[in-house]
Amino acid sequence: METLLQIKNLKTRFHTEDGTVHAVNGIFYDLKAGEVLGVVGESGCGKSVHALSIMRLIPCPPGDIEAGEVWFAGRDLLKLSESGMRQVRGRDIAMVFQDPMTSLNPVYTVGFQIVEALTLHMQMDTAQARQRAAELLTMVGIPGAKQRLDNYPHQFSGGMRQRAMIAMALSCEPKLLIADEPTTALDVTIQAQIVELVKRLQEELGMAVMWITHDLGVVAELAQTINVMYAGFIIERGDVHDIYKRTRHPYTLGLLGSLPRLDEAPGTKLVSIPGLPPDLIALPKGCPFAARCIYRIDRCIEENPPLMPADGLDHQVACWRWEEIAGRTSS
Amino acid sequence: MNTTTPLLVQVHHLKKYFPIHSGLIIQRHVGAVKAVDDVSFDIYEGETLGLVGETGCGKTTVGRTMLRLYEPTSGQILFEGRDITTLRESDLRRTRARMQMIFQDPYASLNPRMTVGSIISAPLDVHGIEKGKQKRDRVQELLRMVGLNPDFVNRYPHEFSGGQRQRIGIARALAVSPSLIVCDEPISSLDVSIQAQVVNLMEELQTQLGLTYLFIAHDLSMVRHISNRMAVMYLGKIVELADRDEIYTHSLHPYTQALMSAVPVPDPDIAKARRRVILEGDIPSPANPPVGCNFNTRCPIAKDICFKDEPEYREIRPKHWVACHFADQFLKPVS
Numbered sequence: 001m002e003t004l005l006q007i008k009n010l011k012t013r014f015h016t017e018d019g020t021v022h023a024v025n026g027i028f029y030d031l032k033a034g035e036v037l038g039v040v041g042e043s044g045c046g047k048s049v050h051a052l053s054i055m056r057l058i059p060c061p062p063g064d065i066e067a068g069e070v071w072f073a074g075r076d077l078l079k080l081s082e083s084g085m086r087q088v089r090g091r092d093i094a095m096v097f098q099d100p101m102t103s104l105n106p107v108y109t110v111g112f113q114i115v116e117a118l119t120l121h122m123q124m125d126t127a128q129a130r131q132r133a134a135e136l137l138t139m140v141g142i143p144g145a146k147q148r149l150d151n152y153p154h155q156f157s158g159g160m161r162q163r164a165m166i167a168m169a170l171s172c173e174p175k176l177l178i179a180d181e182p183t184t185a186l187d188v189t190i191q192a193q194i195v196e197l198v199k200r201l202q203e204e205l206g207m208a209v210m211w212i213t214h215d216l217g218v219v220a221e222l223a224q225t226i227n228v229m230y231a232g233f234i235i236e237r238g239d240v241h242d243i244y245k246r247t248r249h250p251y252t253l254g255l256l257g258s259l260p261r262l263d264e265a266p267g268t269k270l271v272s273i274p275g276l277p278p279d280l281i282a283l284p285k286g287c288p289f290a291a292r293c294i295y296r297i298d299r300c301i302e303e304n305p306p307l308m309p310a311d312g313l314d315h316q317v318a319c320w321r322w323e324e325i326a327g328r329t330s331s
Numbered sequence: 332m333n334t335t336t337p338l339l340v341q342v343h344h345l346k347k348y349f350p351i352h353s354g355l356i357i358q359r360h361v362g363a364v365k366a367v368d369d370v371s372f373d374i375y376e377g378e379t380l381g382l383v384g385e386t387g388c389g390k391t392t393v394g395r396t397m398l399r400l401y402e403p404t405s406g407q408i409l410f411e412g413r414d415i416t417t418l419r420e421s422d423l424r425r426t427r428a429r430m431q432m433i434f435q436d437p438y439a440s441l442n443p444r445m446t447v448g449s450i451i452s453a454p455l456d457v458h459g460i461e462k463g464k465q466k467r468d469r470v471q472e473l474l475r476m477v478g479l480n481p482d483f484v485n486r487y488p489h490e491f492s493g494g495q496r497q498r499i500g501i502a503r504a505l506a507v508s509p510s511l512i513v514c515d516e517p518i519s520s521l522d523v524s525i526q527a528q529v530v531n532l533m534e535e536l537q538t539q540l541g542l543t544y545l546f547i548a549h550d551l552s553m554v555r556h557i558s559n560r561m562a563v564m565y566l567g568k569i570v571e572l573a574d575r576d577e578i579y580t581h582s583l584h585p586y587t588q589a590l591m592s593a594v595p596v597p598d599p600d601i602a603k604a605r606r607r608v609i610l611e612g613d614i615p616s617p618a619n620p621p622v623g624c625n626f627n628t629r630c631p632i633a634k635d636i637c638f639k640d641e642p643e644y645r646e647i648r649p650k651h652w653v654a655c656h657f658a659d660q661f662l663k664p665v666s
């Protein structure tokens with residue numbers, strides 16, 4: 001598969017009254033066409049900011065994409081003009097946001113909002129676009145799509161709004177769909193519907209998907225590759241099996257251990273990670289996870305480990321002691 | 332829990348309807364949201380009863396009505412053998428010292444203008460339990476119990492992270508030495524690694540102090556982790572109640588089965604191999620629930636009878652309660 005998106009040394013900062021927030025701190029990765037990538041991390045790890053940086057949706061000021069390159073289909077998105085970027089957004093890269101309650105405009109009908117994208121990017125006239133919009137709503141599983149086009153967002157339930165958002169995102173057949181916590185605001189049975197829907201559409205349309213979430217469970221069944229982020233760094237990256245079965249970073253291990261599992265034995269104790277993530281205004285000199293890490297050595301405090309190959313070339317980890325951890329945890 | 336363990340709470344046929352009014356000036360009563368509709372369950376002393384369900388199923392209303400923060404529409408709530416639905420205000424206040432609550436949102440449930448010390452000692456003042464130096468000592472002891480530095484008494488809530496605030500909320504609930512704590516989604520707003528910290532703390536405190544929890548949450552795997560028994564709610568009713576392992580291995584209600592299969596498993600092999608029951612559609616409005624079984628609009632096995640008769644909530648085998656006409660077909664012999 002060819003590379004669709006290539007991110008090099010992306011750094012995003014926010015200049016606030018309290019100081020500079022180091023939200024994304026130099027990340028590198030490639031995303032292949034048709035690949036499903038899961039980006040996992042807790043609040044404030046930079047997972048959403050990095051996606052917004054790719055879309056150039058960071059409000060500036062206070063935000064600032066300080067350095068980096070985002071290569072997409074042969075162009076560096078960070079160097080495009082604003083009008084050039086507008087051609088990419090919605091057309092080549094589409095985004096679905098977390099909150100389906102607020103990401104649709106309440107004063108326009110759902111149909112109008114889908115038609116708008118189609119007339120803008122696909123050079124359709126209104127009649128064609130309405131026809132296509134109804135097809136899209138049917139595709140995402142909204143019954144009575146033709147009539148539903150004239151509904152306002154408040155007439156849709158949460159799950160239906162998220163489906164409508166997905167229909168809108170897919171309307172221009174993007175090469176990459178960025179889904180930023182699309183199911184976090186939804187109930188589990190509705191979440192299962194949406195995950196199933198995106199899985200089916202991804203297979204049918206062959207687009208690449210970047211699924212951003214804090215839930216290691218959701219991406220386990222969806223993604224092929226996982227990036228685990230912490231304090232604005234990618235600290236582990238690899239094939240979904242590498243991440244869950246041959247975990248090498250102590251933070252990823254901690255995250256997996258702190259999740260209760262439905263199939264766990266009675267009396268299982270959760271492994272919690274002590275402490276809190278670091279302050280992004282005053283990042284430590286060494287490894288950002290060192291303060292909470294049970295494997296910490298002096299070197300971790302002095303020197304921040306880069307993302308280095310572990311096991312195979314495709315599994316990368318940012319930890320000085322990954323080999324010892326591998327020895328202790330391998331099954 | 333074995334049969335000799337005493338019951339702490341008994342809830343019989345509890346109903347809580349919220350009236351719907353219409354009209355701008357003359358308010359007419361046009362209907363009711365049946366938030367809790369005929370719910371019965373017991374809580375044993377020292378156990379954790381988990382209450383799960385999706386948004387709007389009435390699980391929070393059950394918790395609040397149980398403490399009489401809402402006046403029940405009908406039904407009985409026996410706490411330590413006494414019916415609290417008929418208690419007078421002054422008696423109720425005395426009883427409330429025995430039952431406390433931990434709230435979902437640690438940002439909204441702590442007064443930003445009060446110091447941590449005054450937040451935690453507020454219940455002591457209300458119930459007139461400790462004064463002066465003893466009160467100060469008690470607050471410091473509580474802070475230590477929940478894993479916070481006792482020197483934090485003079486700080487304000489905004490100086491703490493979400494997980495730390497939830498610890499303050501727990502300390503406040505523990506202040507009056509209650510026997511029952513209703514935990515209403517206590518970890519839903521926290522990050523995964525912090526959730527585990529708070530859950531472990533709650534488990535330690537339970538062993539240490541012999542607390543009884545009603546643990547309300549939508550996160551099925553977390554509820555299963557912390558509970559001894561679990562109740563599943565749908566649209567104002569309990570559809571199934573059983574032991575945590577029984578409900579996982581032998582769930583008899585199609586909704587429980589679907590809910591269980593919708594929970595993501597953090598293991599790519601299991602996630603890909605398992606067969607999921609995907610429910611169609613959304614939850615109906617509790618103001619206008621379906622006739623018959625209220626799950627019939629989404630149920631994969633619904634037959635004619637489900638659209639006519641409401642299934643009886645029955646003890647299908649010892650300690651396993653279920654409300655489904657067809658629960659018997661899932662019944663496997665006990666091994």
